[in-house]
Amino acid sequence: MNKLLQRVVFYFLIISFCTLAYSQNQEEKQPIAKILLQLEKRYNVKFSFEPNTLKDIKISPLYPELSLEQALKQLTLVTQLNFEILSKRFIAITPKKDKEFNENIQRLDEVIVTNYLTKGIAKTSNGTIEVDAKSFNILPGLIEPDVLQIVQNLPGILSVDERISNINVRGGTNDQNLILYEGIRMYQSGHFFGLISAFNPYLTEEIIVSKNGTSAKLGNGVSSTISIKNTDDINHQFNAGIGGNLLSIDGFAKIPLADKTELQLSARRSFTDIAASVTYDAYFDRIFRDSELNITNDINTLLALDERFLFYDFNAKFLYNINESSKLRVNVLNIYNNLDYNQEFTTSENNFQKTKSALNQISYGASTNYSKLWKDNISTSIEAYYSNYDLDAENNDITNAQRLTQENKVEDYGLRIDISKTISKYLKYNGGYQFNEVGVTNLEDVTNPNFTSLKKEIIRTHALFGEIEWHSPSRDTYIRAGSRISYFGKLAEVIIEPRFNINYRFLDYFRLEVLGELKSQSITQIIDLQQDFFGIEKRRWQLANNNDVPLITSEQISVGLSYNENDLLVSFEGYYKGVNNITARSQGFQNQFQFTNDIGFYTVKGIDFLINKRYNDFSTWLSYSYSKNDYQFEDLNNGKSFANTLDLRHVINTSLTYSLNNLKIGFGINWHSGRPYTKPIELQNNSNSNIEYQSPNSSRLPDYFRTDISAIYNFNLSKGIKAEVGASIWNIFNQTNIINRFYTLDSDDSVIEINNRSLKFTPNFSFRLNF
Structure with missing residues (x-):
């Protein structure tokens, strides 16, 4: 234990010591979020904003002698943001370019806790937890903003076996979570048999977690929703x-x-x-x-074994702002895991044999989203997606002289139409229609004894949804x-x-x-x-x-x-x-x-x-x-x-x-x-x-x-x-x-x-x- 503690201390003090040489390099400008926290304490007010609105904005500290009105005026000049006083305590922050149309929409998604656990994690009035990966600070044991590791620090969420592909939310199994990546339903979420998140953390900006009270536009997950x-x-x-x-x-x-x-x-x-x-x-x-990789038997003598494991992921996103009121987004995603396991051994009859086993997990996904802002405070979006998951396994059982081949394939097509109407500065309506077709194929082929099974099933689902959001003045x-009203065809x-x-x-x-x-x-x-x-x-x-x-x-x-x-x-x-x-x-x-x-x-x-x-x-x-x-x-x-x-x-x-x-x-x-x-x-x-x-x-x-x-x-x-x-x-x-x-x-x-x-x-x- 003493050697272990020495390793820990040495390991981290190297980095801690390096900061002493640079401790004087602090920039005069500070993130605006930090300035706003100071103002909230100073003037006993609360700022309401969408987290991305403040992204990458740094300003010089304000003079403490300023009144609240003077401070807001100076912030407006140096940030090009709108600061609107809603009541004696609440102030809404929105981008200037969106003031005429988007302001009422953003105001409904009020952040009520800005640093929930740590910087970059916020709780909103609609009951969701939002993680801004770009503003994310740090969590113990993490050196990357791994999205599925981050959410396990929230109360009521953990993995009983440490696998991020097996997240349990309030006692539910992992398959009862709806995981969406750019609107694509994911059927594979981890690398290395679930120990590493399959989503690259350095383009991810927003993670929204809902444990209860989920929006009516989301369905087909009875435990929780995680949107990335x-x-x-x-x-x-x-x-x-x-x-x-x-x-x-x-x-x-x-x-x-x-x-x-x-x-x-x-x-x-x-x-x-x-x-x-x-x-x-x-x-x-x-x-x-x-x-079995670590289990030997007395029937065969293992001469050599070789395992080869690799994973990769790739994703691309195309952004096109068609004009000031409409935009197009296209996403593609590929996730891959492969394990090859080769054995060479001699049998009890001194015969030389060689076996090869393999396990592959592959996911492909694509989505397209077109959104438009209309007059009269109406916005619409049309989103289509395709998700494909394929698991192929071949296991050669040496002891029983048996070969098992399995395949599990999921194909998911989806379309969703969303309509939002801002009726007033306090009231908003959301509604729409969603269609899904999900097909699942299961293949099983066994030798000794010989057995083959192939099954494919399809379910088509139609859903209508609607909801209202209201804030008091x-x-x-x-x-x-x-x-949400869903019809399951089959x-x-x-x-x-x-x-x-x-x-x-x-x-x-x-x-x-x-x-x-x-x-x-x-x-x-x-x-x-x-x-x-x-x-x-x-x-x-x-x-x-x-x-x-x-x-x-x-x-x-x-x-x-x-x-x-x-x-x-x-x-x-x-x-x-x-x-x-x-x-x-x-x-x-x-x-x-x-x-x-x-x-x-x-x-x-x-x-x-x-x-x-x-x-x-x-x-x-x-x-x-x-x-x-x-x-x-x-x-x-x-x-x-x-x-x-x-x-x-x-x-x-x-x-x-x-x-x-x-x-x-x-x-x-x-x-x-x-x-x-x-x-x-x-x-x-x-x-x-x-x-x-x-x-x-x-x-x-x-x-x-x-x-x-x-x-x-x-x-x-x-x-x-x-x-x-x-x-x-x-x-x-x-x-x-x-x-x-x-x-x-x-x-x-x-x-x-x-x-x-x-x-x-x-x-x-x-x-x-x-x-």
Whole structure:
């Protein structure tokens, strides 16, 4: 432990020490967001704005002797922004060029907490959490603005197995999240079997997270919605960057093509197929430690093995401002993962054999959006998208002389028409129509014994949606209410999904928030653990049908109270969530129900608590979540309820971030109670080759504990070139955390215990250049 601590201290003090040489290089101008915070304290006012409005604006500090009116006048002159006093406490900020038409629209999306957890994360009056990746400060363990890692720091969101492709929101499974990238529904969200986000972080500008009270225009995800968007403004200047870490290299560019057009490009590729780093070794060990790659047998003698893993992603966005009132945006995306695993061995008869196994995950996506502003405060947009996900796997099982080939393919076509009407400065209407066609193909081909299965299913969905947004003249009350009506053609079902959001400010610094929604979902993932690729859990998408996979529905309501003043935020939210018509095959049971198919539901009752204090360059927060998550199936456990596999009763996250000039440091601690699992009745030989289990999920794993740290330092390398160096350590103290436990039989039919452990001590280092 002493050597480990020495490594930690040395690792980070290198960067901290470098800042001393540059600590005097602070520019006189400061980000306008910092100036506005000073004015809010000085004059007891609140600024309302859309975060992108203030992007990249820096100004000199204002004289404290100025009155509020004088300060606003000076801000108007130096920023070319509009500052409109709405009441004695609220001031709206909008771009000057948009004053005549867009001002009322922007004013409805009021930011009520500007630094939620840390800089760049804001909470709005409509109940969503917005992350501005360009203004993002730092979070513990992160040296890049990884969008799916960032959202896991929000109360009620985490991954029980540390995979960002397996994000659990208030006890829901990952496939119950609707993840949109530039309007494209994503069926693959991670690299390296889910440990790394598949979305390049350096073009991403906005992430919007909705846990409840979702807008009526969004459907087909019963747990949460995560919307990711790249920069949508043309800045008429070339901007590019290149960098890398201990897993991959990447680059991006914003290229002005003409006065009204711009092309944005980003690409990333791992070098893990060429060279292995300590980070790669830790990731590979995390995924394959308990798989066939690390299991030997006494039937065959392994002579050599070779694994080759790589990933890459690419995306491009074309921006065209047709005129002052209309614009066109086109996006394309490609995500790729590949693992090849080759073995050479001799059999018990001394015969030489060679096998090759492979796993590929490929996603393609494209979207086109045309939007126009009309007279009479009407705006419309038409968006079409295509999403394709393909998983191909070939597994050669040496022991059983069996070859398994699987393919899971999803094709998703979508069209949405949105209409918005600003009726007055306090009232706005949104409505529209959405069409989706989703096709899923599943192929399975097995030798010894020979078996082949090919199934393809298609569901077409038509949906109408509408909602109103209203602000009181005093800005104390915000209400959004609406509904979505969906018709699922193949199932011949009509689902009505009302949604509402009420946000009320009282006593100046307190807010009451009430959210509610009904939602549905026609696609889910199934898990066949008995036919895993190398023992790795591999999920496959499947559509609802009229037989064994019903349409999933959910209901949720939450009530929250918050206090926000003097850089202190305290919030408390209680919620109830029910998800119906889930299948046992989608829950990943590794007990007596592993091969059982049944239909049931789960309910979650919980609270999310957050306290966040900001003091000068420090920001610290503590979040606590309590939840009780229970299953109930018709035939499982005699119809009695039992703990959900994702039931984490207590979750605590506490973090401290510090920013001084060009240096940012983040330190955090994560703790949660253990997951449920099922113990065998006895650990002994089983004459019937079956394991006899105790009551399902009646035992708990040990508590989970992890400490992370990260640091980022920015400096000017030369004129026009900025550099950034970052370092992080995940699990500083190399804590052994068991995140899953299950049981199997060996060749003698003895019960053996398998423990899946979390990431061990995992350092990472990055270096970037921006032009």
